[in-house]
Amino acid sequence: MAVSCDKKNGIELRIHENPDGLSTDLAEYIAALSEASVKERGAFAIALSGRSLISLMRKLSEAPFNKTVEWARWHIFLADERVVAKSHVDSNYKLLKDTLLAKVPNVPSHVHSINDMVTAEQAAEEYEFVIRQHVKTRVIDVCEINDCPKFDLILLGMGQDGHIASLFPNHSALDEKELWVTFITDSPKPPPERITFSLPVINSASKVAVVVTGGSKAEAAHLAIDDIGPECPVLPARMVRPTEGKLVWFLDQEAASKLDDVKFKE
Numbered sequence: 001m002a003v004s005c006d007k008k009n010g011i012e013l014r015i016h017e018n019p020d021g022l023s024t025d026l027a028e029y030i031a032a033l034s035e036a037s038v039k040e041r042g043a044f045a046i047a048l049s050g051r052s053l054i055s056l057m058r059k060l061s062e063a064p065f066n067k068t069v070e071w072a073r074w075h076i077f078l079a080d081e082r083v084v085a086k087s088h089v090d091s092n093y094k095l096l097k098d099t100l101l102a103k104v105p106n107v108p109s110h111v112h113s114i115n116d117m118v119t120a121e122q123a124a125e126e127y128e129f130v131i132r133q134h135v136k137t138r139v140i141d142v143c144e145i146n147d148c149p150k151f152d153l154i155l156l157g158m159g160q161d162g163h164i165a166s167l168f169p170n171h172s173a174l175d176e177k178e179l180w181v182t183f184i185t186d187s188p189k190p191p192p193e194r195i196t197f198s199l200p201v202i203n204s205a206s207k208v209a210v211v212v213t214g215g216s217k218a219e220a221a222h223l224a225i226d227d228i229g230p231e232c233p234v235l236p237a238r239m240v241r242p243t244e245g246k247l248v249w250f251l252d253q254e255a256a257s258k259l260d261d262v263k264f265k266e
């Protein structure tokens, strides 16, 4: 159970004593969203970012979730991916497969990795085409305001610099408004070549959850969540403000340690 549940600027904060407690709450949250989406639409369209977020999802491979979640109804996409071989240690797809997908009865054809045999630009184009196909069949819902794909849930991590997915501070990819999937070749965080959802797609999701642990992220979390005033640097994580959807932050106490007026239950 979260040590603090708060609402700030329309953002739900679920703060936990440690990553393990956060991981349990995250699994429960995702399982509940999956159940609601499957009941309502017959499918659960989820997109997730990489690295520590994926290991924090590990509880989904354990009881009861490994048996209670309707894995066959999941359609799994990557909100960003490194343009490396799918077998490469840097691949988010490989990390997701090893950490979770190999342990649950998902449908392999419902898991969408990138074409790792082409350039970053081509991989982004092809990925967007696959998403368009799934919007056509309404496996992925559509946002009526801007015709963007409306994922049931997008899960993001955040870097110490406040980047989310592969959208980095002051990078031109942040300004992409037309493409659903864009690419970068100069990522400040290695490896350099990546594809990434654009901000309009992220902000069109029904639910967005940002999952952050560790004191090194505390300052960025504060700048992304709190009311700082006009002089506040606009970090990519601060630009995640779903148009109609709900925004939830999962944090451990270390990552939440610089948030204004957050009360921790004793």
Ligand SMILES: O=C(O)[C@H](O)[C@@H](O)[C@H](O)[C@H](O)COP(=O)(O)O
Pocket (backbone or CB within 6 Å): 049, 050, 051, 052, 053, 080, 081, 082, 092, 156, 157, 158, 159, 163, 164, 165, 166, 189
């Ligand atoms: O492919 C990537 O690198 C990720 O998608 C990236 O956006 C990640 O989520 C953050 O850098 C946080 O990574 P950690 O949670 O591992 O610090």
